[in-house]
Amino acid sequence: MKFSFDFSQFFPEEDPDLAFYDSYVEEFGTDDNFLLIAVENKPNVFQKDFLNKFQAFSLESKGFEYVLESNSLTTLSYPLKTSFGYTTLPIVHINDSLQYQKDWHKIQEDSLFINVLIDEKRESLVLALQTEDNLDYKQSEVLLNTIRTSLKSHDLTNYHILGRAFFYEAIVEMQRSEVLTTTIVASILVFIILLLVYRSMPVVLISVFSIAMSLLLFMGLLAALGKELNAMAAFYPVLMLIVGTSDVIHLTDSYIRKLQSGISRYAAIISSLKEV
Incomplete structure (x- = not known):
């Protein structure tokens, strides 16, 4: 048997509020087209082996079906202005373990990524995926299976998922x-x-x-x-x-x-x- 879930099914077809919402979504897009994958690593995420695995998973996620954009601390960089123009500086120097403590202090000072892409105890990193709008159940299932397979292949077993696709799977x-x-x-x-x-x-x-x-x-x-x-x-x-x-x-x-x-x-x- 096939199951589905759609918030609009709780409203009459000619409901004026639903019509307004549909026109709003058509113009501005949805606000639930994201998927967050938090991967834990205790005592802290600043371990070279874990960072390499997470980086590989983050890069692979860019090619996942239904994914438009992928961001994490290991793929993002700070813009840096030099005398020769702008360049970028990695937020986390994955291959230089001596920089880890300095990287963490810089992240704490900026506070842009705390409890967004990394938790305040630095025990987990988050991969933020922007997905296509209005994924249905089959598409959500395909995406989640791909993510779980990738996590398993990179030996990242302690993870949590949040977002439309996961909510869809859970509700069904x-x-x-x-x-x-x-x-x-x-x-x-x-x-x-x-x-x-x-x-x-x-x-x-x-x-x-x-x-x-x-x-x-x-x-x-x-x-x-x-x-x-x-x-x-x-x-x-x-x-x-x-x-x-x-x-x-x-x-x-x-x-x-x-x-x-x-x-x-x-x-x-x-x-x-x-x-x-």
């Missing part, structure tokens, strides 16, 4: 979990209610099986048609179980009453289906 995983959880909980509840109503295990099992098949066919039809389930999808199983339980109770009651009146089983089934 939560939707999947909610659909599964609500289905299981609602099914157990329906089973208990039917058992209390009929006090007959065969009748309850037939009823639950019928409802389960209806739910399976419904969800299977959505999957076959390629319909994407949004944030409201968690209610589908509950609604199907509510409607299914109601119908099953009506049908079963009608069928039992007809059997008790002396009608044959086949005739009772046909009559109950027509009436209910």
Whole structure:
């Protein structure tokens, strides 16, 4: 089954505020087209081996699909004015470990990058990626898989990710979990209610099986048609179980009453289906 998430789905299609927002985004772009990857290294990040790995990962990220720009302390430089014009000075001298302490003092003095591209305890570095606008779930999944593969290949295992693509992945995983959880909980509840109503295990099992098949066919039809389930999808199983339980109770009651009146089983089934 396919899942999707879009904030605009919570607003009516002709909502004036949504129309204003869409026109604003069209003119100025979105403000969530970023992805931040923080990589930890204790006791501190100023270790040559770690900096080389992080630098390699930062440079590789520039070629990732859906990435427009990539910045980190290891790739950025200070502008430096000389008598021959402007040149650049690296923020971190990766290959000169004797400069590390001086580099750190300079970063602290500027305070531009503290808690942005490096934390105040210098235990983690951040790679900031600017991505294409409005990445969908598939694109987000491709980008995140690429990032994780790259991190693993450079032996950077202690990391955290923040941004639209990661949020998209997390929200879809939560939707999947909610659909599964609500289905299981609602099914157990329906089973208990039917058992209390009929006090007959065969009748309850037939009823639950019928409802389960209806739910399976419904969800299977959505999957076959390629319909994407949004944030409201968690209610589908509950609604199907509510409607299914109601119908099953009506049908079963009608069928039992007809059997008790002396009608044959086949005739009772046909009559109950027509009436209910």
